[in-house]
Amino acid sequence: MLRQTLNEALKDAMRAKNSRAVATVRLIMAALKDRDIAARTSGNQDGIDDAAILSMLQTMVKQRRESIIMYEQGGRTELAQQEREEIDVIEAFLPKQLNDDDTREAIAALIAELGATDVKDMGKVMAELRGRFAGQMDFTKASALVREKLAN
Numbered sequence: 001m002l003r004q005t006l007n008e009a010l011k012d013a014m015r016a017k018n019s020r021a022v023a024t025v026r027l028i029m030a031a032l033k034d035r036d037i038a039a040r041t042s043g044n045q046d047g048i049d050d051a052a053i054l055s056m057l058q059t060m061v062k063q064r065r066e067s068i069i070m071y072e073q074g075g076r077t078e079l080a081q082q083e084r085e086e087i088d089v090i091e092a093f094l095p096k097q098l099n100d101d102d103t104r105e106a107i108a109a110l111i112a113e114l115g116a117t118d119v120k121d122m123g124k125v126m127a128e129l130r131g132r133f134a135g136q137m138d139f140t141k142a143s144a145l146v147r148e149k150l151a152n
Contacts, residue, residue: 006093020082020086020089024085035056054095054134068084110129129142
């Protein structure tokens with residue numbers, strides 16, 4: 001479903017002559033194709049699923065945020081602005097992000113549901129979070145929150 005959305009977005013951006021959106025969606029499609037090829041070599045002939053695509057999109061946003069910091073430190077504001085525009089295009093394909101409070105609530109509910117009691121259960125909790133909230137939360141932050149919650 002997300003693949004179809006990406007294809008439609010590319011066509012729409014081309015019709016609108018939005019060069020930034022066209023270039024960014026093409027970058028997404030190229031990264032998706034690379035991941036599909038890697039998945040095929042490990043036996044998955046259909047390519048990656050929507051959850052993996054959402055994860056890939058989150059990674060792309062994270063990379064661009066890191067680039068913005070570097071560009072701003074180097075005085076390259078025009079490149080930082082380009083990265084911001086790419087983030088806007090990529091985030092259009094991601095579901096609404098959970099805020100910190102919602103993330104904490106989701107983690108607490110999941111820990112209670114799974115009966116996780118200590119840090120040894122962290123892998124189980126994180127795997128379930130990734131499955132349920134793919135594309136909706138920053139799993140780096142979530143990992144720290146899970147560790148904090150399980151350590152207490």
